Each structure stands twice: as C-alpha cells, then as structure tokens.
Amino acid sequence: MTKSIINVTHFNHNSVFESLRTYDRRIFKLNEHLARLKESAKMFGMELSGEEILNFKKIIQDGYEKSGIKNAYIRIALSVPAGKIHLIIREIKVYPETIYKKGVSIATAVSKKSSFGSIGPNIKASNFLSGICAKMDVSEKFEALMLGPQAEASEGSVSNIFIVKKKNIFTPPLSSGLLAGITRQAVFDLAGPLGIAIDERVLTRHDMYNSDECFLTNTTAGIVPVVSIDSRKIGSGRPGGITKRLAKAFRMLTGEED
Secondary structure: OOOEEEEOOOOOOOEEEEEEEEEOOEEOOHHHHHHHHHHHHHHOOOOOOHHHHHHHHHHHHHHHHHHOOOOEEEEEEEEOOOOOEEEEEEEOOOOOOHHHHHOEEEEEOOOOOOOOOOOOOOOOEOOOHHHHHHHHHOOOOOEEEEEOOOOOEEEEOOOEEEEEEOOEEEEOOHHHOOOOOHHHHHHHHHHHHHOOOEEEOOOOHHHHHOOOEEEEEEOOOEEEEEEEEOOEEOOOOOOOHHHHHHHHHHHHHHOOOO
C-alpha cells in the first residue's frame, strides 16, 4: 500500500503552491522552491518573512520525516489571503526508464497560454485550467507544447522545453509566458561546467521541428528527451548526445548516478 501523509481538508482555489520531490531521502532544491513560493505569494499581496519561510521549511522537513517515504512527491500550498498551509506527501510515481532511453512524443495544444493581462505565468498558482486543457488536447502524447500570445513556443503543460541546434541549447525566455522552472534553472547551472551554451530566445514551431535535439524538464521527471513533435521526427529520432550529457549530469546532481 502506498504510504502518504495528507494535512488538508480542501485546496483553496486561491492558493499558490510548490511541487517538490526527494531523491534517496533528500528534498531536491527545497530552498529554491520556497523562494519561488515567496515570490508567488507577494504577487497576491502576501509578504512572507524570513521566519515564516523557515517555518514552512520545518513543516515540510518534519512532515517528510514522519512519512517514512524514501522517494516522495511533496506539495505545499498556501491559501491567499487566509495564509493557511496545506501539505501533501506521498510516494512518487516514477516514470518508466524507457522514456529516458527512447524519448517521448509531444504535440502542440489547441489551448494557448493565458495572456499577460491575466495571472502572471511566473506565479505557480492553483488556477491551472489552461494547462489541464492543453494536456487534454493531446492526451495521447506524453506532453503538450503550449504556444504564447504571438504563437511562439512557450512551455509544456507541466514542463519547460529546450532544443539543441548545432551543439547550442535554446529555450524560450520568460517573456514567452512560461514558469521559471526549478529544474530548468538546474539545466542552466549544469550546462556551463559542461561547456555548453544556453541562449534564451523566442522560438517558433519551425525552430522546434528543425532542431537537432529537444528535451523537457520538470520536478518529477527530471530531463526527458523528445524525439517527435507534431509527428515530425527530431534529429535522428533518438535521444541526442547533449541531452544525454545533461541528463547524466542531472542524475549525478540528484544522486541517482555516481
């Protein structure tokens, strides 16, 4: 039976949240997630003090220790403006190894990203209908590619997206309407020491289709190679060399590989 700890009566629709995971009993990028939670709360007029952030950290760490789960999915939500904390901790559903070895197929969603006049894309909030609708548009695929207001590539429904062209990495800028992912930033941090350049650039579907490699990043899956977009084969149709190098470096960072 899957063990879990749930301290929640209901999720307030007016809430900001963070999804985290652990690797071998270590919570990955906890401080970074809490920093983003603080920024999201501020957008709703909630000023979280350093003491409150430390308290949230303790709540997460204590809850995780009590759960007894080795590899866990953790979700902390903060209702606004009430300030109530909701915590869910459960065993993480690990993706099959085949998606990393063979890659996945994605497709462009009909549903578009919300405009900048609505809730800002850098706020990780419970208002997530656009992402849900996008994934439903391409339910037979691993992920949906969402387009921004000018039909530029933005992000997946629950992931950030990168392409590789002539051994350089390109990814949409935040101005294309995407969330500043924690794993996205980890890729930036890992690429430099590997001698790989990353350029934030507005990307079209033409750029995506004609890339040499493509990959997705998110908290639960890590780095996932993409081998097909809208039925167009990407590169050789297999995970590319730079994607593999970054994925290996990421596994070393998380302790999954020595």
